Amino acid sequence: MKPPRFDYYDPHTLDEALALLAEHGDEGKILAGGQSLLPLLSMRLARPRVLIDINRLIELDYVRATDKEVRIGATARQRRIERSDAARRLPLLLDAIRWIGHPQIRNRGTVCGSLAHADPAAELPGVAAAVGATFVVRSAAGERLLQAEEFFVHYLTTGLRADEMLVEVRFPVFPNGWGWAFEEVSNRHGDYALCGVAAGVRVEEGRVVEARLAYVGVGPVPVRLVEAERAAACGEAVDEGARAAAAEAASRLEPDGDMHASAEFRRHLAGVLTRRALHRAHQRTASGDRAVQAPATPPDLAAGIGDRGVTLGERTQPPLELGGEPARRIRMRVNGVEHALTVPVRKTLADALREDLGLTGTHLGCEHGVCGACTVLLDGEAVRSCLLLAVQADGAELITVEGLGSPDRLHPLQQAFWEHHGLQCGFCTPGFLTTLVAFLRDNPAPTREQIREAISGNLCRCTGYVNIVDAVERAAALMRQGRSGS
Ligand code: FES
Numbered sequence: 001m002k003p004p005r006f007d008y009y010d011p012h013t014l015d016e017a018l019a020l021l022a023e024h025g026d027e028g029k030i031l032a033g034g035q036s037l038l039p040l041l042s043m044r045l046a047r048p049r050v051l052i053d054i055n056r057l058i059e060l061d062y063v064r065a066t067d068k069e070v071r072i073g074a075t076a077r078q079r080r081i082e083r084s085d086a087a088r089r090l091p092l093l094l095d096a097i098r099w100i101g102h103p104q105i106r107n108r109g110t111v112c113g114s115l116a117h118a119d120p121a122a123e124l125p126g127v128a129a130a131v132g133a134t135f136v137v138r139s140a141a142g143e144r145l146l147q148a149e150e151f152f153v154h155y156l157t158t159g160l161r162a163d164e165m166l167v168e169v170r171f172p173v174f175p176n177g178w179g180w181a182f183e184e185v186s187n188r189h190g191d192y193a194l195c196g197v198a199a200g201v202r203v204e205e206g207r208v209v210e211a212r213l214a215y216v217g218v219g220p221v222p223v224r225l226v227e228a229e230r231a232a233a234c235g236e237a238v239d240e241g242a243r244a245a246a247a248e249a250a251s252r253l254e255p256d257g258d259m260h261a262s263a264e265f266r267r268h269l270a271g272v273l274t275r276r277a278l279h280r281a282h283q284r285t286a287s288g289d290r291a292v293q294a295p296a297t298p299p300d301l302a303a304g305i306g307d308r309g310v311t312l313g314e315r316t317q318p319p320l321e322l323g324g325e326p327a328r329r330i331r332m333r334v335n336g337v338e339h340a341l342t343v344p345v346r347k348t349l350a351d352a353l354r355e356d357l358g359l360t361g362t363h364l365g366c367e368h369g370v371c372g373a374c375t376v377l378l379d380g381e382a383v384r385s386c387l388l389l390a391v392q393a394d395g396a397e398l399i400t401v402e403g404l405g406s407p408d409r410l411h412p413l414q415q416a417f418w419e420h421h422g423l424q425c426g427f428c429t430p431g432f433l434t435t436l437v438a439f440l441r442d443n444p445a446p447t448r449e450q451i452r453e454a455i456s457g458n459l460c461r462c463t464g465y466v467n468i469v470d471a472v473e474r475a476a477a478l479m480r481q482g483r484s485g486s
């Protein structure tokens with residue numbers, strides 16, 4: 001479960017990135033958030049000769065709103081979208097994004113990266129199909145605009161040419177009167193959908209007069225179903241239209257069956273989720289829910305948002321080798337201590353922490369982003385260190401479980417886990433603790449439901465989650481009281 005060898009470039013401008021793509025063509029692969037690519041590399045399902053890491057392209061880290069559309073640049077992370085005022089004009093996107101993975105995944109994953117990965121069971125392709133997004137793709141030779149049906153070609157396959165990169169996606173802003181909802185069923189919260197539905201309705205005098213419906217997990221590309229949309233807008237009552245749309249979806253979609261769900265079950269889900277999503281979208285037109293309505297006043301048309309939260313290491317380095325493979329000299333501040341080390345470019349951050357710095361409290365369970373055991377804090381955000389290359393942490397501030405507390409002065413979370421028997425073997429515990437440090441910082445008084453969602457990306461094989469949730473409630477109380485817990 002280690003990435004294969006590759007050459008690594010981290011250009012600082014879009015022109016540099018496009019020149020690299022032009023030079024390497026099919027052998028080059030763009031690395032954006034990396035939350036889908038790193039697992040493929042680690043499982044050796046992808047073997048690019050060259051990795052072009054675009055995370056330093058600050059010029060593409062933006063969310064810009066006009067009264068007609070919201071433009072999202074290639075390096076804008078999903079977490080940023082969740083926190084963005086501009087993105088409030090895209091209620092369907094906000095509704096769908098919460099289904100993507102877990103906070104650790106969304107802290108690194110980008111909107112454009114998810115679209116370019118083109119997994120037909122992912123949420124964002126469904127959103128793009130439902131609203132009719134425009135994809136801005138660029139190469140050194142020029143720019144093209146593609147619509148969703150041109151962009152999504154087949155399983156994990158897009159209309160991007162070898163020398164092109166998705167630099168921006170444009171989501172149209174719908175006028176007030178529309179309500180939106182995203183619904184899905186997956187085996188585990190955060191997994192890809194067995195079936196998902198993106199739904200929107202426009203209501204006049206209580207009647208649905210127009211609808212949008214797009215489905216994920218039911219074929220090689222996201223499917224917009226105009227027959228179901230027409231059916232949804234036919235009935236006098238909302239449920240009449242929703243039932244008719246559900247019947248259309250269940251009869252017209254042609255999903256494949258696999259080890260996770262049969263084709264028949266997916267069709268059944270499509271019908272159930274269609275009704276559910278249409279009802280919720282309709283409620284949102286009626287409730288004036290701010291989370292799903294466009295703001296009355298458009299935000300500053302030109303403004304991007306927020307800081308990038310990316311630290312920059314050395315800009316250029318002479319070519320370096322370690323053990324006969326490409327390497328980089330990097331610097332990281334870990335638990336308050338500066339470190340300089342030379343690492344192969346394919347080495348993950350988890351392996352660098354464990355092998356080079358001896359910080360073995362960061363555990364490796366799955367090594368492809370599923371178990372959460374390797375979670376650390378990178379520039380204050382919880383991330384999975386098996387899904388990051390060590391070179392990507394050059395210049396970063398990191399906190400591992402070793403930096404949280406000490407035996408004679410436990411962190412409140414450690415104290416609470418101890419008090420409430422929140423661990424048995426302890427293998428998963430470092431990942432829970434680091435995940436929860438960031439969660440409680442942002443949510444000092446969480447509900448049990450919020451705690452469950454926060455830890456849904458961390459697997460424990462022996463304790464069970466009740467004691468862990470109890471421990472988190474206790475830790476939150478300790479922290480609100482300003483107590484160390486020791
Ligand atoms: Fe990184 Fe499992 S998520 S080891």
Ligand code: FES
Pocket residue numbers: 422423424425426427428429459460461462463
């Ligand atoms: Fe053993 Fe969680 S305490 S895996």
